[in-house]
Amino acid sequence: MEEFIIQGKEAFKLRKFEKAFEWLSKAIGLLESEKAGQWMNAEDIAELYLLRGSALLAQNEREAYENPDIFNQILDDYEQTLELDENQIEAYGLRGRLYLNCQFTSYKEEARKDFQEVLRRDPMHMDTLNAMGQLFYEQGEYPKAIYYLNL
Numbered sequence: 186m187e188e189f190i191i192q193g194k195e196a197f198k199l200r201k202f203e204k205a206f207e208w209l210s211k212a213i214g215l216l217e218s219e220k221a222g223q224w225m226n227a228e229d230i231a232e233l234y235l236l237r238g239s240a241l242l243a244q245n246e247r248e249a250y251e252n253p254d255i256f257n258q259i260l261d262d263y264e265q266t267l268e269l270d271e272n273q274i275e276a277y278g279l280r281g282r283l284y285l286n287c288q289f290t291s292y293k294e295e296a297r298k299d300f301q302e303v304l305r306r307d308p309m310h311m312d313t314l315n316a317m318g319q320l321f322y323e324q325g326e327y328p329k330a331i332y333y334l335n336l
């Protein structure tokens with residue numbers, strides 16, 4: 186399993202997202218089926234889910250926002266990340282962006298909650314400030330959009 190994790194992280198760094206997804210899925214599969222994760226702490230396992238969801242999003246970004254099956258698979262990984270490590274600020278931001286860009290239904294309120302959580306923990310998180318600006322712009326709340334985009 187350790188080899189799967191190493192290969193998955195390395196492929197992710199090299200932006201070989203399809204390979205990263207495959208390796209990380211193998212590692213997570215072993216964790217889930219054999220309880221092999223007893224030697225790993227929750228934060229390390231959470232990172233595997235975060236990376237796998239991010240790898241799937243990166244290899245199919247447009248489709249992820251339009252296809253409920255891919256969207257839900259990524260969402261499941263981000264939610265598993267947060268279940269294992271509620272302090273994983275990056276997962277809130279990524280899940281918020283996933284919600285914000287969803288094309289088949291509106292998750293704007295969920296996106297707002299995730300972005301607010303990131304900003305509660307890091308008030309000057311630039312990606313999230315920009316995402317909040319985008320959210321308010323899309324909702325026609327232009328003064329709020331300008332506020333967030335100018336911070």
